[in-house]
Amino acid sequence: MNRRDFLKLAGVSLLSLAALTMGCGLFNAAKADAPAPKVKQSTSEGASQNMNNGKKILVAYFSWSGNTKAVAEEIHKQVGGDIVEIVPATPYSETYSVTVAKAKTEQEAGARPAISTKIADFEQYDTIYLGYPNWWGSMPMPVATFIDTYKMSGKKVAPFFTHGGGGVQRCMSDLEARAQGANFTDYLCLSGSSAKNSQGEITSWVKKTQN
Template sequence: MLFEKENYKDKKSIIIYFSRADENYAVGYIDKGNTEVIAEYIKELTDAEMFKVERKIPYSKEYRACVREVEDEQENDERPELAHTLDNIDNYEVVYIGAPVYCGLLPQPMVTQLEKLNWSGKVVRPFTTHEGSGLGNIPRQLEDICNGAKVVDGLAVRGTSVKNAKGKVEAWI
C-alpha cells in the first residue's frame, strides 16, 4: 500500500537554526556556515520565515578553541546568553530546527532559545549538518526540550556536501 507523505510544505512554517562561519572541521575558513546553506534551501522551497540563533559572545573563530568552548559548555549544561531572542512561535504550525551536530548534540545556544518557547501542538522537523554523526542525539534531545510537539523525520547533510544537497533537501521537504 502507498502511504501519502504528510504535506508540510504549505503549512505556516519557521526555520530556527544555528550556524557558525569561520574555521571548521574539513572545510577550513568559510564565510557562511553549512547549516545556514541548508536553511536557505528550505526557505526557498517552503517560503518559511527564518530565525538565526546567535550566541551573544560568539564562539572562537579558530576550530580547536571552539571545540574546547563547546565541550565546557556541554559539560556544565550551560545556557549561553543570546544576541537576540525569539519570543514565540504562535503563528507557525511547522518548525524546522537546524543545527550543526556538536559532540553528538545541539549547540547550547539552541537549547537556550528552544526552552523559551511553547511547543504545544507544533510539528518539529529537525535538520543537521555534520561530519559523520548524522542527526546524532538531536531528535531525542528535541523530544525532551520541545515538550508537546511532534518531532518527525529529520534530514542530515554532510557539511562538506551542502552545496550539492539541494535535491536532497527538496526530496525531504
Template sequence: MSSIVIYFSRSGENYFGGELKNIEKGNTEVIAEYIQELDNADLFKVEPADEYPDDYMKCIDVAKKEQQSDARPEIKETLDSIDAYDTVYIGFPNWWGTLPMPMFTQLEQLDFKGKTVKPFVTHEGSGFGSSQKDLKKLCEGALIKKGLSIPGANVYDSKDAVKSWINE
C-alpha cells in the same frame, strides 16, 4: 500553513573531510536558506551574545565546556513565540553529539504544543548523535518528524535532498 526555520550555524574555520577550511557561510545556514526558498519559510538564526572563537579547535573546546556544564549561553536575540507557525524546522551542526548549547537557550523558551517539528543537522559523519532525544525534551507536545542529516561537505549539492525531505 506557515513555517519557520530556527537554526544555529557557524562560519569561519570548520572541519571538512579531514581538513580545516575557512567558510564564509556556515553549513547549516546553507540548508536553512534552501528551506526558506523551497517552503517560503521565515528564518530565525540563533546567535550567541559572545561569539565563538573563529579558530576551530578553540571553538570546539568552548562548546565542549558549555555542554559539560549544561550551560545556557546568552543569545543576541530571542524568538518569543512560534504561535504563528504550524511547522518549525530546527537546524544545527552536531556539536559533541547534540545541539549547540545556544539552541537549548532558545528552544526552552518556546511552546511547541501542537507544532510539527522537522529537525535537520549538518555533521562530519556523526549524524544526529543524541540530539533527537534532546529535541523530544525541548519540543514537548510537538509531532517530531523524520530528520534530515547532511554531511557538511555535501551542503551545496543537497538542495534536491532538502526538497524531497520537505515534501515527505
C-alpha cells in the same frame, strides 16, 4: 589557528572535524555588539499565503561554519515562510580549537548561553524547521536556550542537522527530550561537506514534512 590558516589546512581540519562531530566550512561570526537578528519574512506570493497547507512556517537555525545556514536557506527557498538565525549573545571564536573546547565545556555543564535572537510572536507559527550542527554528539547549547525560550509544544517540528562525520548521534533524541509536546517529522541529516550541494535531498525531505 586563524581563519586563513584554517582554510590552508582544510584537509587536516576536516579529519579533526569528523572525529569531533562538528561541521566544517567558512565561519561567519556574529559581532558582539550586533543588533538582535530579525525574523526575515519571505516576499514570495506562496510564502505570503503561508504555504504548507495554509500553515505559518518558521525556519530557525544555528550555524558556526555556514553549512547549516546553507541548508536552512535552501529549505526556506522551498517552503517559504520566515527565517531566523539563532545567534549567541557572545559569539564563538573563529579559532576552531577554541570553539571545540568551549562547546564541550558548555555541554558538560548543561549551559544555556544567552542568545540575541528575538521573535516577537512565536505563537503564530504552526511549523518550525529547526536546524543545527552536531556538536559533541548533540545540539549546540545556544539551541537549547532557544528551545527553552520558545516553547514548541503542539507545533510541528521538522529537524535538520549537519555533521562532520558523526551522523545524527543524539541530535534527534536530545531534541525530542527537550522539546516535549512537539509533533516531530522525520529528520534530515547531511554531512557538512555536502550540505551546500544537497538540493535534491532537501527537496525529497521537504515533501515528506508537508504530508
